[in-house]
Amino acid sequence: MTTVADLRTTTVASLAALADRHATGVLLGATGAVYLEAGRVAHAESPSAPDLGALLTRSAAVDPEGWQDALDRAGARRHVGRHLVDTGRLAAGALELCHLGALFDAAYFVLGPGDGHEPRFRTGAAHWIGTVRPVPVDVLVRECARRRVLLDRIWPRPETDTAPLARVTGAHPRALPARRQRILAEIDGERTAAQIASALAWRTFHTLVELRRLAAEGLVIPAPPRAAPDAPPADWLAPPVQDPDTALLRRLRDALEAL
Incomplete structure (x- = not known):
C-alpha cells in the first residue's frame, strides 16, 4: 500500500x-x-x-x-x-x-x-x-x-499515468460506461494520460482512474517504447485545465477555511 x-x-x-x-x-x-x-x-x-x-x-x-x-x-x-x-x-x-x-x-x-x-x-x-x-x-x-x-x-502498475498508451490488439470490450468509452477512443499509441485529459478538458486524476480501470480490464497497455526524448531540465x-470532482474539492475548500 x-x-x-x-x-x-x-x-x-x-x-x-x-x-x-x-x-x-x-x-x-x-x-x-x-x-x-x-x-x-x-x-x-x-x-x-x-x-x-x-x-x-x-x-x-x-x-x-x-x-x-x-x-x-x-x-x-x-x-x-x-x-x-x-x-x-x-x-x-x-x-x-x-x-x-x-x-x-x-x-x-x-x-x-x-x-x-x-x-x-x-x-x-x-x-x-x-x-x-x-x-x-x-x-x-x-x-x-x-x-x-x-x-x-484499481491497477497496481503506474506506467499508465505517464506513458504513451495503446489499445490491446484483439481485445473486445464489454459494454463500457460512456466516460470510459470516450477515453478509449482517444488512445492512439502516442497520447499520454495528460494529453487525453487535455483533449477532453477533464481533470487528470479522473482520467487516471478510468485509464487504470481500462488497464485492469485488459484493454489498454503502455505503447511499445520509442527513442527517449531529452529529459526536461x-x-x-x-x-503563462470539467468534470471536476466538485464534492471533494468543496470539502477540501471547507476544510481549509476551517483551519
Missing part, C-alpha cells in the same frame, strides 16, 4: 522544511514545480497534468480571448485569477474549485515516487495566477498519498 513515505521523499522533506520557515518561492524539480506563499502551497504545475488555462478554456469556463486578455493585463502583476473574477469572466467559487483541481492534479506527479534528484528552491518567485486559496503542505501530501492508494487498488516551468 502506498503511504506518505512512498512519495518523493526529497520533495516532501523540502516542502515540510519550507513550510516551517513560512517560505515564499518556487520548488523546482524534474517533474514540475510547487509554489509556496508564506509556507503554504499556492500553486503546482507539471508537464504530466494539463495546466489551469487549458482546463478553463477547453471546458468553455473561460473563452480563449478572455483568458489571453487576463494573461496580457494581469500576468506580469501575478493577478490573473483576480482579474478573471473582477472582470466577471469567472465566478470566484468556480476559480477556487478549478484551481484546487489543477493544483492537486499536478502535485500528484511532483510528489511521485522518488527519482533521487534534489529539488531546487527559488526564493520570492510567484506564479502568474496569483493567490487563490493556498493549501497547507501536510494537506497536499496526504491527498497525494490518498490518490496513489486509490489508483493502486530540473528547473522546468510550464508557460
Whole structure:
C-alpha cells in the first residue's frame, strides 16, 4: 500500500522544511514545480497534468480571448485569477474549485515516487495566477498519498499515468460506461494520460482512474517504447485545465477555511 513515505521523499522533506520557515518561492524539480506563499502551497504545475488555462478554456469556463486578455493585463502583476473574477469572466467559487483541481492534479506527479534528484528552491518567485486559496503542505501530501492508494487498488502498475498508451490488439470490450468509452477512443499509441485529459478538458486524476480501470480490464497497455526524448531540465516551468470532482474539492475548500 502506498503511504506518505512512498512519495518523493526529497520533495516532501523540502516542502515540510519550507513550510516551517513560512517560505515564499518556487520548488523546482524534474517533474514540475510547487509554489509556496508564506509556507503554504499556492500553486503546482507539471508537464504530466494539463495546466489551469487549458482546463478553463477547453471546458468553455473561460473563452480563449478572455483568458489571453487576463494573461496580457494581469500576468506580469501575478493577478490573473483576480482579474478573471473582477472582470466577471469567472465566478470566484468556480476559480477556487478549478484551481484546487489543477493544483492537486499536478502535485500528484511532483510528489511521485522518488527519482533521487534534489529539488531546487527559488526564493520570492510567484506564479502568474496569483493567490487563490493556498493549501497547507501536510494537506497536499496526504491527498497525494490518498490518490496513489486509490489508483493502486484499481491497477497496481503506474506506467499508465505517464506513458504513451495503446489499445490491446484483439481485445473486445464489454459494454463500457460512456466516460470510459470516450477515453478509449482517444488512445492512439502516442497520447499520454495528460494529453487525453487535455483533449477532453477533464481533470487528470479522473482520467487516471478510468485509464487504470481500462488497464485492469485488459484493454489498454503502455505503447511499445520509442527513442527517449531529452529529459526536461530540473528547473522546468510550464508557460503563462470539467468534470471536476466538485464534492471533494468543496470539502477540501471547507476544510481549509476551517483551519
